[in-house]
Amino acid sequence: MGANSLYGPLDPAPDAGYVDAPPRMGFFTDTSVCIGCKACEVACKEWNGVPDDGFNLLGHSYDNTGGLSANSWRAVAFIEQPAVVPAGPVDALAEAAAGRSDALAEAGCGGAGTTREPEFLGMPGTDLPGRTPDAPRTDFRWLMMSNVCKHCTHAGCLDVCPTGALFRTEFGTVVVQEDVCNGCGYCIPACPYGVIDQRKDDGRAWKCTLCYDRIGDGLTPACAQACPTQSIQYGELDELRARAAERVEKLKDQGARLYGHDPDDGVGGDGAFFLLLDEPEVYGLPPDPIVATRDLPAMWKRAGLAGLAMAAAVAVSFLGGRR
Amino acid sequence: MKDRPMVPRADFRSYYGRPIVRPAVWHHDIAAYLFTGGLAAGSAMLAAGGDATGRPALRRAGRVTALGALVASTYFLVNDLGRPERFHHMLRVAKPTSPMSMGTWILSGFGAFAGAAAVAEAAPLLPRPLGRLLGPVGTAGQYAAAVTAPALATYTAVLLADTATPSWHAAYPELPFVFAGSALASGAGVGLIAAPPRESAPARRMAVLGAAMELYGAHRVETSKGILSEPYTQGRPGKLLRAGRTLTALGTAGALLGRRSRVVSALSGAALLAASLATRFGIFEGGIASAEDPKYTVVPQRERLAQRQQQHKQG
Amino acid sequence: MAEAHPVGFQYVVEAKNRGAKIIHVDPRFTRTSALADEFVAVRAGADIAFLGGVINYILSNEKDFREYVVAYTNASMLVSEEFQDTEDLDGLFSGYDTELNVYDQTSWQYAGQRAEGQEEDEAHADRETASGLEQESHGPPIPADVPRDLTLRDPRCVYQILKRHYARYTPxxxxxxxxxxxxxxxxxxEAWTSNSGRERTTALVYSVGWTQHSVGVQYIRTGAIIQLLLGNMGRPGGGVMALRGHASIQGSTDIPTLFNLLPGYLPMPHHQQHETFRDWVDAIRNPEQKGFWANAEAYAVSLLKAYWGDAATEDNDWGYGWLPRLTGDHGTYQQVLDMIDGKIKGYFLLGQNPAVGSAHGKAQRLGMANLDWLVVRDLFMIESATFWKDGPEVATGEIIPAECRTEVFFMPAASHAEKEGTFTQTQRMLQWREKAVDPPGDCRSELWFFYHLGRRLRERLAGSTLDRDQGLLNLTWDYPLHGDEPSGEDVLREINGYTTADRELVPGFASLKADGSTACGCWIYSGVFKDGVNQAARRKPGREQDWVAREWGWAWPADRRTLYNRASADPEGRPWSERKKYVWWDPDKGEWTGYDVPDFEKNKPPSYRPPEGATGVAAISGDDAFIMQGDGKGWLYAPSGLIDGPLPTHYEPVESAVANPLYGQQANPTRKRYDRADNPMNPSQSAVYPYVFSTSRLTEHHTAGGMSRQLAYLSELQPEMFVEVSPQLAAERGLEHLGWATIVTARAAIEARVMVTDRLRPLRIDGRVVHQLWLPYHWGNEGLVTGDSANDLIGITLDPNVLIQESKVGTCDIRPGRRPTGPALIAFVNDYRKRADGSQ
Amino acid sequence: MGVRTWIEGWPVYRQLTGTDPLGRGAASQSARSKNLTARTETADSMARSVCPYCAVGCGQRIFVKDGEVVQIEGDPDSPISKGRLCPKGSASKSLVTSDRRQKKVLYRRPYGTDWEELDLETAMDMIADRVLAAREETWEDRDEDGRPLNRTLGISSLGGATLDNEENYLIKKLFTAMGAIQIENQARI
Structure with missing residues (x-):
């Protein structure tokens, strides 16, 4: 039980009772080299026997998985960003509400920014200077990103799990023990990234285990091994953070920024962090996730006050007028 | 895809409008448990108060209702589990970081105490030696239950608040008061229904105090959370919470004015119970609605980031 | 490349991280474009105009790598006066025979040639038998003393002809x-030229969709010309890389189950051109010519010895009499039309699914419905096996199960894990697969199936004295069995070749003899079992080798990894630059050395010049880097060997939305056509079929879906057939994102969900708007996820050199809503066709 | 199981006595989690193979346990693929072990409306008879000018490009010796 046990920078495995734990392992997903091939989704399912997620065309560009779930522990996001983006970020849905013809509004603009009528002649839009995030872009961009459980330093799911099914492994990763989970479902609203989910016919909660069985034998997780362009990199978290810091510098002009790398963020930094090319919410990620456990002491205090108020109320009720 | 809700122009971006955090998967069993948990707590306190101030009707009604509500609670909790046959796994650990883990132990303790108290009610029917022994055990159980009741009533507020569901988490300062007030009102309701007018004064006062606490809490939750109050005021959650408010008002008025009439008291008791149920369902569904729309995750977080960057610049 | 060869694409990402510039030219913005530095949207079918423009840019700015071009290409050769270019004849070369739609190529020869160029009937035979390119420099002998102008200024030298040919291909x-x-x-x-030369090389990568055009071979020629002009051929980081689509498609042409080839690209004998063994061998090796084909007799005799063993003797021309002869086009599409006409009795499908995988799906299925018997060997129940039961034509009533006489045998096949053997991947590398488990149930490998079929045929014909049966009876077919099938290694040994006397494995094709003392199943694979070791099974980890990693698998020929790597050194044998050195001459040791097996005779110095009258290998001089060519040079200009012209010329696709802006000649005049009622073509510039469509792949599926739409984990990633349209086309035609659309051509109408995307853009072509739409071709009516097949839309019209269908570009119409079903569908398509023909 | 070991197995006890009072790690790890191991490490054999999908030729390792394929993943030794695979290559285990794979010979009689089962050897005999019959019916010894043709145009074949070189060799050898020249392959489609 260290100082930052509930919140703040921490090496989670020793804090969770592992004496001379191995170095903390994690993922660095560099989305600038992701080609959206979904090998990670398939390799993960083949290794872990994850059931398929149904055959539904979602119309979210090439994403027919629709985000992480109990049956998709890796999920590749696709965002088609038209060449011309008006100054402020506007939601495609809002654009739809503004009554533009349906076909155009829903033109697979990937929810992130939308077009005013692209001027015809192949290269729409004027040639605007520079390409910083949210600044107008002169060419079409297709963002891809393999989303995964963040294996947070302070994991909301793990903290709230009442059966100890979710636990911190010696590698600092967060794993659901399928022989313990009774499907209480509490981890599901507790995850600030909306990762973990209950599998309908099975009842239990499922998510990425960072291939706990493989890394236990010194192997590489299935998705990291399969990833053709090494967008998914597995390794010691400190090494990955150093590598990512170098990488983000090189790609500054493309709007590159790291996400989940900072031990001082709202979850104490992620065990699986990312290099993104646009705002997190464009990929369906929360811009400023904070683990609820941070406010737990304050919450219990409030509950205590309310409890005292109750007791007082009852006392007053009975001891009040003798009648 | 055609009938996607036309979201009013909001200044945020999202991934095809899909949720960012995941709505809780609990069925309405859990909302029902919020009510029955509160009822059990309220009843137990009523029973203790009644016993302590010589009001046997309140005691008896309190004890029996507490046990009944407890059994109902246990059913709702186990039935909602993905794997009901593994309900005992709840006692595998005692985790301070998990309100549900703490709640399980609270509920177990309370269950034992309230159980003993309720059983003791049946002491007269049992053969003498056993009956005599039960009396004091029942009383001890009763008071122990009363002591744990506030924890039972308010831990569920911490449980909901300790999630990433935007409107639940934002309401953490007030939610315990809503649930505490609601539990008191429920208990009072039981008293108003079960006890003759002469014994029901404390129940009346309890109803008023409970209602006040619940209304204050609910009002704060529905108005002071900015965009995160929206889910509690719109759609079904809004209707439920408004119904809760009116029923509380009616119940309280009935409790105060209907001092003489057993029927009016019972009716106001029932209103208070109904109010508590409606409030619980309203809070439950309001939170879930806030998780289903990415707006409630992105906009507040963007504002928080902006403020922090602001402070950073000034600091 | 990121779409269909993702793991190969890691090297593009690595190159990009080291500062390389990635340019992606494609009709549609794909996952490759997402990673490219520049995406260039080009009209489908206009690649030669684009690349011709690049050639124009190179020549008009003199940005070619001059030393390389003069030494290693035929830029300096003078062409005969009779040659007339497409500039002079409005899109045709000289020698065009309007009746046979083919060229008399005599006028294309180098100057001072004996008038022996290929007449039109020979050219016609070459087109029919897709044998134009077979020996790379098939055609008349090239004497050593071809007049050349090393200053490249003579108007009749290839360099100037090239310049004039592409003069009008301006930006x-x-x-x-x-x-x-x-x-x-x-x-x-600018990027391509500035990144080529001594110090730098540029790579050109294409996927074999490029070959699925009526001018497909000329597409690749244009790429090769640019890479020759810029000196990128035979050098590390340069060259032309073809990304083939299947595990062993390269192997399927090396050891060809193709009608026009024998193993090692030896031609199947033609009844007129190769009546006798001597005609056949001399046609391959062209006696007076230089180049390695001169030893073709040894390769041919060794093949016949491998087939017929002791029964092949000198006096029966090594069993040449038993080889069947070609008389014309026996390609798969001709066969399908013959099936429709009832000429074919039986059909074997060996892991192929033509019902949805070949062009003109309806013809494929109607052909199969008119067979006596069909044998389907596959892992899954594919559309080609169930055309009679639930194919599209059953729905329209064109095939009535109770009236369809085709007898069908579904023979379950073994998967890649259940049999040992080699695949040849896209860099000519053979890799041996170890067998993991036995095939389940009745599943069997092709080795098992064909060995036992052959055994049964020979047993039934035993004792026959009929001439036609002697080939079969004398075949060497006594392979020892391992379990109940021959061992892959025994067959690979036969492919490697051995001395007939003591069955000693030969080290390489140089040891093959023409006197019957050696047998070899495929001369270009000879050496795969060198020293009695299965070289294809070598597995030295990549990280323990240099970047060429030559101790993994075995690349043909002779384990060489980059062909024509002699060109990576200057004429004197010195590397062009330290940075790009690959193979060079070591004067002390007196041999060629480097990172790869030199593609040159080991000890022939760069200073070697052939004596007067020398032929074959001896005629190759020290600076003839292209040792397979008749003149030892890389061909900017192909005096022979190509049916549709010595220089790539922009012709419109057979179905085009616009008239050819450059020439009067609209489409490739020598294309292989099948003008039949059941193979209608959309009239060009038709208002009824106004839109251009192209088909290609998705990463998540594999060709016609036989190996992906049966698997849940792939089907869920791309669950439905869809069509991609630009927002502008969607608005014009009222198409809704995720709604339904029907796409119509003269052959068929299919339905697909609509995906509106900015990744497709309308283009302004020749003054007017052309909309392009795109279709994946993975779907069919069997599997976990089903849908209409895009290949139904496509007609049969073939490239003249290799007879591959034009399925990458066509015209169509698209309209909202689902297509009609039942007989109404036929009426719907016919009505469209009538309106198109009417409104011509 | 003795009471003592049961108690010691109870995570709450381990919380109180061990190094993980909050019960978020070591204390709540179950025995099953502790003994987890990758099935590739407990496989009986591993075959070095190559992916059957596209022509990049990625190396694959096929792990087998009790005669069943339990995992197919990339071969890190391959200089081509460095252990990586695309979505199709990664789905190779599903391909090989799919229950949708046909495992029985099926036969559709002329004018039949459904499949019937057929014994493998019988099917092979029937096919051999039909091949010879078709060959005989359509044999051409010589063309109109008397030149040898030595062939039959009555039999066709279309191969996929996922056939091994050794298989292609036997197919071409047999068909050629039989005079059946109309054999084709996906290389041309």
Whole structure:
């Protein structure tokens, strides 16, 4: 039980009772080299026997998985960003509400920014200077990103799990023990990234285990091994953070920024962090996730006050007028 | 895809409008448990108060209702589990970081105490030696239950608040008061229904105090959370919470004015119970609605980031 | 490349991280474009106009790698006066025979040639038998003393002819024909030329969809010409890389289950051209010519010895009499039309699914419905096996199960894990697969199936004295069995070749003899079992080797990894630059050395010049880097060997939305056509079929879906057939995102969900708007996820050199809503066709 | 199981006595989690193979346990693929072990409306008879000018490009010796 046990920078495995734990392992997903091939989704399912997620065309560009779930522990996001983006970020849905013809509004603009009528002649839009995030872009961009459980330093799911099914492994990763989970479902609203989910016919909660069985034998997780362009990199978290810091510098002009790398963020930094090319919410990620456990002491205090108020109320009720 | 809700122009971006955090998967069993948990707590306190101030009707009604509500609670909790046959796994650990883990132990303790108290009610029917022994055990159980009741009533507020569901988490300062007030009102309701007018004064006062606490809490939750109050005021959650408010008002008025009439008291008791149920369902569904729309995750977080960057610049 | 060869694409990402510039030219913005530095949207079918523009840019700015071009290409050769270019004849070369739609190539020869060029009937035979390119320099002998102008100024030298041929392919024309803005086009030219030369090389990568055009071979020729002009051929980081689509498609042409080839690209004998063994061998090796084909007799005799063993003797021309002869086009599409006409009795499908995998699905299925018997060998129940039961034609009533006489045998096949053997991947590398488990149930490998079929045929014909049966009876077919099938290694040994006397494995094709003392199943694979070791099974980890990693698997020929790597050194044998050295001459040791097996005779010095009258290998001089060519040079200009012309010329696709802006000649005049009622073509510039469509792949599926739509984990990633349209086309036609659309051509109408995307853009071509739409071709009516097949839309019209169908570009119409079903579908398509023909 | 070991197995006890009072790690790890191991490490054999999908030729390792394929993943030794695979290559285990794979010979009689089962050897005999019959019916010894043709145009074949070189060799050898020249392959489609 260290100082930052509930919140703040921490090496989670020793804090969770592992004496001379191995170095903390994690993922660095560099989305600038992701080609959206979904090998990670398939390799993960083949290794872990994850059931398929149904055959539904979602119309979210090439994403027919629709985000992480109990049956998709890796999920590749696709965002088609038209060449011309008006100054402020506007939601495609809002654009739809503004009554533009349906076909155009829903033109697979990937929810992130939308077009005013692209001027015809192949290269729409004027040639605007520079390409910083949210600044107008002169060419079409297709963002891809393999989303995964963040294996947070302070994991909301793990903290709230009442059966100890979710636990911190010696590698600092967060794993659901399928022989313990009774499907209480509490981890599901507790995850600030909306990762973990209950599998309908099975009842239990499922998510990425960072291939706990493989890394236990010194192997590489299935998705990291399969990833053709090494967008998914597995390794010691400190090494990955150093590598990512170098990488983000090189790609500054493309709007590159790291996400989940900072031990001082709202979850104490992620065990699986990312290099993104646009705002997190464009990929369906929360811009400023904070683990609820941070406010737990304050919450219990409030509950205590309310409890005292109750007791007082009852006392007053009975001891009040003798009648 | 055609009938996607036309979201009013909001200044945020999202991934095809899909949720960012995941709505809780609990069925309405859990909302029902919020009510029955509160009822059990309220009843137990009523029973203790009644016993302590010589009001046997309140005691008896309190004890029996507490046990009944407890059994109902246990059913709702186990039935909602993905794997009901593994309900005992709840006692595998005692985790301070998990309100549900703490709640399980609270509920177990309370269950034992309230159980003993309720059983003791049946002491007269049992053969003498056993009956005599039960009396004091029942009383001890009763008071122990009363002591744990506030924890039972308010831990569920911490449980909901300790999630990433935007409107639940934002309401953490007030939610315990809503649930505490609601539990008191429920208990009072039981008293108003079960006890003759002469014994029901404390129940009346309890109803008023409970209602006040619940209304204050609910009002704060529905108005002071900015965009995160929206889910509690719109759609079904809004209707439920408004119904809760009116029923509380009616119940309280009935409790105060209907001092003489057993029927009016019972009716106001029932209103208070109904109010508590409606409030619980309203809070439950309001939170879930806030998780289903990415707006409630992105906009507040963007504002928080902006403020922090602001402070950073000034600091 | 990121779409269909993702793991190969890691090297593009690595190169990009080291500062390489990635340019992606494609009709549609794909996952490759997402990673590219520049994406150039080009009109489908206009590639030669684009690349011709690049050649124009190189020559008009003199940015070619002059030393390389003079030494290693035929730029300096003079062409005969009779030659007339497409500039003179409005899109035709000299020698065009309007009746046979083919060229008399005599006028194309180098100057001073004996008038022996290929007459039109020979050219016609070559087109029919797709044998134009077989020996790379098939055609008349090239004497050593061809007149040359090393200053490249003579108007009749190849360099100047090239310059004149592409003079009109200016950036303006490229914009007009391809819809590519001039600045984008010039940026490509600038990048390509500035990154080529002594110190730097540029790689050209294409996927074999490029070959699925009526001018497909000429597409690749244009790429090769550019890479020759810029000196990128035979050098590390340069060359032309073809990304083939299947595990062993390269192997399927090396050891060809193809009608026009025998193993090692030896031609199947033609009844007129190769009546006798001597005609056949001399046609391959062209006695007076230089180049390695001169030893073809040894390769041919060794093959016949491998087939017929002791029964092949000198006096029966090594069993040549038993080889069947070609008389014309026996390609798969001709066969299908013959099936429709009832000429074919039986059909074997060996892991192939033509019902949805070949062009003109309806013809494929109607053909199969008119067979006596069909044998389907596959892992899954594919559309080709169930055309009679639930194919599209059963729905329209064109095939009535109770009236369809085709007897069908479904023979379950073994998967790649259940049999040992080699695949040849896209860099000519053979890799041996170890067998993991036995095949389940009745599943069997092809080795098992064909060995036992052959055994049964020979047993039934035993004792027959009929001439026609002797070939079969004398076949060497006594393979020892391992379990109940021959061992892959025994067959690979036969392929490697051995001395007939003591069955000693030969080290390589140089040891093959023409006197019957050696047998070899495929001369280009000879050496795969060198020293009695299965070289294809070598597995030295990549990280323990240099970047060429030559101790993993075995690449043909002779384990060489980059062909023509002699060109990576200057004429004197010195590397062009330290940075790009690969193979060079070591004067002390007196041999060629480097990172790879030198593609040159080991000890022939760069200073070697052939004596007067020398032929074959001896005629190759020290600076003839292209040792397979009849003149030892890389061909900018192909005096022979190509049916549709010595220089790539922009012709419109057979079904085009616009008239050919450059020439009067609209489409490839020598294309292989099947003008039949059941193979109608959309009239060009038809208002009824106004839109251009192209088909290609998705990463998540595999060709016609037989190996992906049966698997849940792949089907869920791309669950439904869809069509991609630009927002502008969607608005014009009222198409809704995720709604339904029907796509119509003269052959068929299919339905697909609509995906509106900015990744497709309308282009301005020749002054008017051309909309392009795109279709994946993975779907069919069997599997976990089903849908209509895009290949139903496509007609049968073939490239003249290799008879591959034009399925990458066509015209169509698209309209909202689902297609009609039942007989109404036939009426719907016919009505469209009538309106198109009417409104011509 | 003795009471003592049961108690010691109870995570709450381990919380109180061990190094993980909050019960978020070591204390709540179950025995099953502790003994987890990758099935590739407990496989009986591993075959070095190559992916059957596209022509990049990625190396694959096929792990087998009790005669069943339990995992197919990339071969890190391959200089081509460095252990990586695309979505299709990664789905190779599903391909090989799919229950949708046909495992029985099926036969559709002329004018039949459904499949019937057929014994493998019988099917092979029937096919051999039909091949010879078709060959005989359509044999051409010589063309109209008397030149040898030595062939039959009555039999066709279309192969996929996922056939091994050794298989292609036997197919071409047999068909050629039989005079059946109309054999084709996906290389041309």
């Amino acid at each position: 303006e024309v490229v914009e007009q024909v391809c819809g590519v803005p001039q600045d984008a086009f010039l940026s490509v030219c």
